[in-house]
Amino acid sequence: MKYFATLAGRPRKVAVAVLAAALLLAGAAVPVYAQGPTPLPRGLAVVERILSRLYEREQAWLGLQTNHLARAAQAADKAQQLLDAAKEKGRDVTALEQALAAFRAGVAQAQAAHDQAASILGTHTGFDASGQVTDRQAARQTVVRARQSLAEAHRILLRAVRDLRRAVRDWRRSQRPQAPAASS
Amino acid sequence: MKGRIWLLAALPVVLALTASCSRGRPAAPAAPNRPPASATVVGPDRSEALADDLDKALGELEGNLNGVDTIEDLEQALGGS
Numbered sequence: 001m002k003y004f005a006t007l008a009g010r011p012r013k014v015a016v017a018v019l020a021a022a023l024l025l026a027g028a029a030v031p032v033y034a035q036g037p038t039p040l041p042r043g044l045a046v047v048e049r050i051l052s053r054l055y056e057r058e059q060a061w062l063g064l065q066t067n068h069l070a071r072a073a074q075a076a077d078k079a080q081q082l083l084d085a086a087k088e089k090g091r092d093v094t095a096l097e098q099a100l101a102a103f104r105a106g107v108a109q110a111q112a113a114h115d116q117a118a119s120i121l122g123t124h125t126g127f128d129a130s131g132q133v134t135d136r137q138a139a140r141q142t143v144v145r146a147r148q149s150l151a152e153a154h155r156i157l158l159r160a161v162r163d164l165r166r167a168v169r170d171w172r173r174s175q176r177p178q179a180p181a182a183s184s
Numbered sequence: 185m186k187g188r189i190w191l192l193a194a195l196p197v198v199l200a201l202t203a204s205c206s207r208g209r210p211a212a213p214a215a216p217n218r219p220p221a222s223a224t225v226v227g228p229d230r231s232e233a234l235a236d237d238l239d240k241a242l243g244e245l246e247g248n249l250n251g252v253d254t255i256e257d258l259e260q261a262l263g264g265s
Contacts, residue, residue, distance in 0.1 A: 082234040165242040
């Protein structure tokens with residue numbers, strides 16, 4: 001400082017300019033992470049994007065499956081109408097009754113798994129309200145567990161629908177009058 | 185004498201009133217012959233129609249459920265993450 005104070009005139013101006021330039025350069029050299037959040041390595045950013053996307057897809061799946069479950073309930077009502085009409089005509093509806101009871105039980109089971117998925121997605125652990133990842137590990141758990149419940153509901157519902165359809169077809173076949181054997 | 189005159193004057197009025205009352209009201213028109221309302225009519229094809237409807241609904245639902253490709257997509261994506 002003593003040396004700096006002894007400078008006067010042009011040399012002093014030069015020294016001030018050099019010092020200012022040095023300070024500016026030092027400021028520019030400060031790493032970016034010191035001024036904001038650490039940017040994620042590329043791989044982790046990709047993982048977070050995938051997790052967000054999966055979360056979004058599962059919510060869409062949940063909405064679709066809600067609709068499927070409502071349609072399954074309507075199908076159960078139709079089956080009940082068929083059963084009542086067939087009973088009025090004095091037909092044997094035992095097989096139909098059993099099939100409808102199994103269908104209703106299947107739909108209830110699927111609904112329970114579906115509700116579980118809805119609860120997991122509604123809690124959205126590891127995601128913020130807008131679906132962005134806040135905790136990778138927790139987000140991954142959310143996505144995996146929701147998928148398991150959604151898939152379980154889907155599997156049970158599909159099996160129930162197939163079984164009822166087959167049972168109704170078999171029952172209809174059994175109700176048709178047998179054609180007389182062709183005589184040769 | 186005065187009382188008899190009053191009686192003679194009132195007699196036609198009483199007779200006229202009696203005649204009009206005895207005619208009465210015209211009879212209401214007879215109700216048209218309608219068949220008695222039946223309970224649920226079960227046509228011969230009702231259960232067949234219901235079974236067709238149910239089969240169609242279940243077929244569509246099964247098709248939609250089979251069309252859900254989300255499971256495979258998700259599993260692939262999860263495997264890659």
